[in-house]
Amino acid sequence: MDRKTGKVSIKTVYAVTSLTAEQATPAELARLIRSHWKIEALHHVRDVTFTEDASHLRTGSEPRAMATWRNLAIAALRLAGKSSIAAGLRHNARDASRPLTLLGLT
Numbered sequence: 717m718d719r720k721t722g723k724v725s726i727k728t729v730y731a732v733t734s735l736t737a738e739q740a741t742p743a744e745l746a747r748l749i750r751s752h753w754k755i756e757a758l759h760h761v762r763d764v765t766f767t768e769d770a771s772h773l774r775t776g777s778e779p780r781a782m783a784t785w786r787n788l789a790i791a792a793l794r795l796a797g798k799s800s801i802a803a804g805l806r807h808n809a810r811d812a813s814r815p816l817t818l819l820g821l822t
Contacts, residue, residue, distance in 0.1 A: 762786050765801050792818055 717724050729749060733740055762768045766786050773779045790801055796818055798804035808814040816822045 758787070758790070761790060761801055765790075765805065 731745070731749065733745070733748070735744070759768075762783070768783070768786065771779070771782065773782055789805065792815075793801050793804035793808075796804070808818060813822060
C-alpha cells in the first residue's frame with residue numbers, strides 16, 4: 717500500500733531459493749522477501765544520507781567499520797524518534813555534546 721495515497725498495488729516478484737517446497741511456504745517466502753527489503757531500505761538510507769557508494773574506503777576492515785558507525789547513528793536517531801535521519805544528523809552535528817546526550821552518555 718502506498719503510504720501517501722493509500723492505493724493498494726500488486727507486484728509480482730521472482731526469487732531463487734534453496735528451500736524445499738515444504739520449507740518455502742507462502743508465509744516463509746513473504747518473510748524472507750520483507751527481510752531482504754528491510755536491508756535494502758537501510759542501504760538506501762546509508763547511501764543517500766552518507767553518500768556511502770561514493771566512499772573511497774574499499775579494502776580491509778574500514779568499510780565494515782564505517783558501515784557499523786553509520787548504522788549506529790541511524791539506529792540512535794530512529795530510537796530518538798527522528799523521522800528525518802539527515803535532519804537529525806545536522807542537528808547533532810551543531811553541538812558536540814548532543815550525540816552523547818542522544819546515546820545517554822551525559
